[in-house]
Amino acid sequence: MNGYYDIGLKEYRLREICSVETESGFEFVKGDISDRNFVTEIFDRYEPQIVIHLAAQAGVRYSLEQPESYIQSNIVGFWNMLEACRKKAEEGKHPEHFLYAGSSSVYGNNKKVPYSEEDKTDCPVSLYAATKKSSELLAYSYARLFGIASTGLRFFTVYGPCGRPDMAYYSFTNKLKNNGTIQIYNYGRCKRDFTYIDDIISGILAAAQVRPVPDENGVRYKIYNLGNNRPENLMDFVKILQRELVHAGILPKDFDFESHMEYVPMQPGDVEMTYADISAAENDLGFRPQTSLEEGICKFAEWYAAYYGEKREGDNDEI
Numbered sequence: 001m002n003g004y005y006d007i008g009l010k011e012y013r014l015r016e017i018c019s020v021e022t023e024s025g026f027e028f029v030k031g032d033i034s035d036r037n038f039v040t041e042i043f044d045r046y047e048p049q050i051v052i053h054l055a056a057q058a059g060v061r062y063s064l065e066q067p068e069s070y071i072q073s074n075i076v077g078f079w080n081m082l083e084a085c086r087k088k089a090e091e092g093k094h095p096e097h098f099l100y101a102g103s104s105s106v107y108g109n110n111k112k113v114p115y116s117e118e119d120k121t122d123c124p125v126s127l128y129a130a131t132k133k134s135s136e137l138l139a140y141s142y143a144r145l146f147g148i149a150s151t152g153l154r155f156f157t158v159y160g161p162c163g164r165p166d167m168a169y170y171s172f173t174n175k176l177k178n179n180g181t182i183q184i185y186n187y188g189r190c191k192r193d194f195t196y197i198d199d200i201i202s203g204i205l206a207a208a209q210v211r212p213v214p215d216e217n218g219v220r221y222k223i224y225n226l227g228n229n230r231p232e233n234l235m236d237f238v239k240i241l242q243r244e245l246v247h248a249g250i251l252p253k254d255f256d257f258e259s260h261m262e263y264v265p266m267q268p269g270d271v272e273m274t275y276a277d278i279s280a281a282e283n284d285l286g287f288r289p290q291t292s293l294e295e296g297i298c299k300f301a302e303w304y305a306a307y308y309g310e311k312r313e314g315d316n317d318e319i
């Protein structure tokens with residue numbers, strides 16, 4: 001529940017989860033994972049068999065402005081999770097499996113496509129990417145030294161209803177809705193492997209069922225790409241977004257998109273292309289993304305229209 005973006009969105013998600021998870025024993029506990037005592041207490045209280053660790057300071061560009069937050073959450077916080085697993089293991093309450101969110105950003109400006117888990121990931125082009133790569137290394141050392149079996153899931157541009165407002169599909173929508181101008185990076189010459197949130201969730205749940213088998217050194221450690229295996233041109237993505245925003249009634253039919261676009265050079269920390277080789281996740285986890293960009297953006301636009309439509313009735317906040 002940090003303030004990186006509108007906390008109202010996080011509260012909304014929590015209400016949604018609580019409304020459907022009444023039977024499952026879902027509990028929300030608010031705290032900071034960079035606080036070691038907090039993390040230790042949670043592990044003592046719940047003694048988890050499976051840990052799915054998704055919390056992080058996300059965002060590539062923000063890591064240039066607020067590096068500390070990345071070190072605190074993605075390095076110190078991540079390490080606290082591993083330490084808590086280790087402590088439980090020493091008490092004989094060994095968590096079976098530690099899963100965590102990795103990122104396609106670790107591939108940097110990899111020239112070879114599609115990006116495979118076997119590719120080198122030694123040249124991160126942002127601090128965010130460097131922290132995500134570091135968390136993989138920390139996880140490996142804990143798997144090797146203390147037998148904490150772990151699976152890292154490198155997500156590729158995850159999007160969907162109630163997603164992150166700093167990501168292009170959402171921030172473009174906010175700007176266009178407010179009659180602003182959107183910036184098209186690298187003059188539109190970018191490609192992204194967009195992955196719909198439901199497909200990512202299927203991948204996480206499948207991975208949680210598959211404890212990594214020991215490698216030749218006896219280490220239970222695995223990394224998978226979770227992407228769509230279908231990179232889309234930035235300009236094709238913009239066209240789909242435009243169509244769906246009109247379709248959902250967020251923008252009028254005669255909206256002049258071209259006059260709201262500014263073509264700008266590549267931004268520091270950004271990469272030209274992301275493209276996932278998902279054959280390992282397909283073979284080991286049965287991971288097969290089902291959602292096309294058209295369908296996914298349509299669902300986002302419908303959610304956006306409903307969410308901000310209702311919000312508008314109650315208050316007149318700027319979006």
Ligand SMILES: NC(=O)c1ccc[n+]([C@@H]2O[C@H](COP(=O)([O-])OP(=O)(O)OC[C@H]3O[C@@H](n4cnc5c(N)ncnc54)[C@H](O)[C@@H]3O)[C@@H](O)[C@H]2O)c1
Pocket residue numbers: 001002003004010031032033034053054055056057058059072073077101102103104154155156157158159163164
């Ligand atoms: N969305 C994507 O395209 C994408 C791509 C690659 C990887 N990821 C990774 O997936 C995970 C989820 O990302 P998201 O896009 O949902 O971002 P998000 O910012 O919506 O979710 C991350 C959550 O972690 C919480 N958090 C951050 N620091 C914390 C701390 N110190 N203590 C407790 N909570 C803390 C934040 O409050 C936030 O709610 C992250 O690990 C991110 O790096 C996301």
